[in-house]
Amino acid sequence: MAQENPKPASQPVLLSGGNPQIAKGYGNEPVQAYIRAMPGWKNGVGQRMDALIEQVVPGVSKAVKWNSPFYGIEGEGWFLSFHCFAKYIKVAFFRGASLDPPPPVASKQQAVRYLHVHEDQFDEAQFADWVGQASRLPGERM
Numbered sequence: 001m002a003q004e005n006p007k008p009a010s011q012p013v014l015l016s017g018g019n020p021q022i023a024k025g026y027g028n029e030p031v032q033a034y035i036r037a038m039p040g041w042k043n044g045v046g047q048r049m050d051a052l053i054e055q056v057v058p059g060v061s062k063a064v065k066w067n068s069p070f071y072g073i074e075g076e077g078w079f080l081s082f083h084c085f086a087k088y089i090k091v092a093f094f095r096g097a098s099l100d101p102p103p104p105v106a107s108k109q110q111a112v113r114y115l116h117v118h119e120d121q122f123d124e125a126q127f128a129d130w131v132g133q134a135s136r137l138p139g140e141r142m
Contacts, residue, residue: 012037015067019084022064030064041119042084049082049091049117052128057135065142071131077139080131091115091127095137099130 012033013021020037022030035046053060053071063070065081072078082091096103096113105114115127 014039017085018042019067021067024063024065026061026063028062031062031069034064034067034069038084038089042089045089045117045122046082048122048124049089049127052124053080053131056128056131060135070142072139073135077141079134079137079139087118089117091117093130093134094140095134096130098137099133103130 014037015021018039020034022034022037024030031050035043035050038046050069057071057073059074061072061074063072063078068081068083070078070081078094080091080093082089084090091103091114092107093099093103093113093115095111096107097111099113103113103115105116107114115130
């Protein structure tokens with residue numbers, strides 16, 4: 001039986017909530033593949049977050065793990081990642097409880113704080129400030 005509307009081989013699968021399924025990989029290319037696959041308005045916000053992180057943390061290390069982009073400092077660990085959900089992008093600051101002010105959403109892990117970015121609700125200045133603070137804290141080894 002023929003498949004209807006087969007997905008092109010170059011198009012990543014979107015998991016539940018619209019999160020792109022991208023193979024684990026290190027460097028800029030897997031992260032850019034993830035961002036290109038982010039659906040709808042999330043694509044533009046993902047591009048902007050990536051650009052702001054690069055601007056605030058020149059030479060930032062990047063990877064995709066567990067279908068999420070990770071950002072960190074070489075030899076120091078990861079300081080943030082993000083993940084697409086149906087209605088928002090969830091940004092995890094791994095030492096977010098130490099940021100001033102801390103991102104608004106608590107985690108089961110005491111040190112972690114989240115930022116939920118909704119359509120038309122991305123405070124770039126606050127995000128950039130948190131990225132700068134987070135990049136100076138000890139990172140997580142994952």
